[in-house]
Amino acid sequence: MKSYLDRITIQPAQLDGKPCIRGLRISVQTVLEFLSVGNTAEEVIEQYPLLTKEDITACLQYAAKISGKEISYQIV
Known part of the structure; x- marks a missing residue:
């Protein structure tokens, strides 16, 4: 399987x-x-x-990856 990064997208105009x-x-x-x-x-x-x-696997991989990191979000 390709990296979860190929399946998980973040777009500011979509679902906030x-x-x-x-x-x-x-x-x-x-x-x-x-x-x-x-x-x-x-x-x-x-x-x-x-x-x-x-x-589904990509979602689990994404969750596992971010659970171990400090993440900061910038509100625009």
């Missing part, structure tokens, strides 16, 4: 700049919230058919 999947209006946060309450990747994909298992 939240990280999204492949430019879709599906946020990483949404996917992680589904997973955190026990939904499987397959169940998330049923709810959002445009997603793939690779997208």
Whole structure:
């Protein structure tokens, strides 16, 4: 699989700049919230058919990466 960076996009005009999947209006946060309450990747994909298992994996990789770093955001 390519890097999660190829799948996670951040655009200030989309969903208030939240990280999204492949430019879709599906946020990483949404996917992680589904997973955190026990939904499987397959169940998330049923709810959002445009997603793939690779997208779900990219969300998890992104979350793992940022959880170990201090991040600062600039409000524009």
